[in-house]
Amino acid sequence: KRFNILYGGGGSGKSYSIAEKKVMKIVSYDYVKEIILRKNFVSLKDSCFALLQRVIFNENLQDDFYFTTSPLEILHIPTGNKFLFRGMKDEKDREKVKSIVDPTGAWLEEANEFDREDLTQINLRIRGDNNTPKEIDISFFSGYIVLKET
Numbered sequence: 001k002r003f004n005i006l007y008g009g010g011g012s013g014k015s016y017s018i019a020e021k022k023v024m025k026i027v028s029y030d031y032v033k034e035i036i037l038r039k040n041f042v043s044l045k046d047s048c049f050a051l052l053q054r055v056i057f058n059e060n061l062q063d064d065f066y067f068t069t070s071p072l073e074i075l076h077i078p079t080g081n082k083f084l085f086r087g088m089k090d091e092k093d094r095e096k097v098k099s100i101v102d103p104t105g106a107w108l109e110e111a112n113e114f115d116r117e118d119l120t121q122i123n124l125r126i127r128g129d130n131n132t133p134k135e136i137d138i139s140f141f142s143g144y145i146v147l148k149e150t
Helices: 015-029 042-060 092-098 118-127
Strands: 003-008 031-038 065-069 072-076 081-087 105-109 135-141
Touching: 003 015, 003 092, 003 105, 003 118, 015 031, 015 042, 015 135, 031 042, 031 118, 042 081, 042 105, 081 092, 092 105, 092 118, 105 118
Parallel strands: 003 135, 031 081, 031 105, 105 135
Antiparallel strands: 065 072, 072 081
16 A cells, blocks of 8 residues: 554554564565655654664664665665655755655654645655555554544
8 A cells, every 4th residue: 555554652563563564675675765754854863763773683684784874874785775864844855855766665753743745745756667565654653542422
């Protein structure tokens, strides 16, 4: 499916599940370019980047990956597939995302921080003439549920 939405409380495993799925995708397809997004770029290194790194090490795949912090990227060496990390804080950041050539997927972490224009731009960018599934994974914290009285 194009959109996969995971929500739940802290420690519910939503982000880890997406990270596992993204790692398996990047090692399984010939061409993958995943954009990993948070509204604020600064928080990506300690969240999504660290989580993807943990999954890669847990799966004993670390020898197949190259990690850089400037720019913040993870490269799958055998295929050249990449995780690119970007923020969407303002229009300048949105323009940077627009310039990424043929991204095949995205992960919007803490999606409740994004606005409609952010999601619209990401959806327009995920494309390409290849066999890689074009998916957008969305995760956000849902610490409580308000029940409506009937």
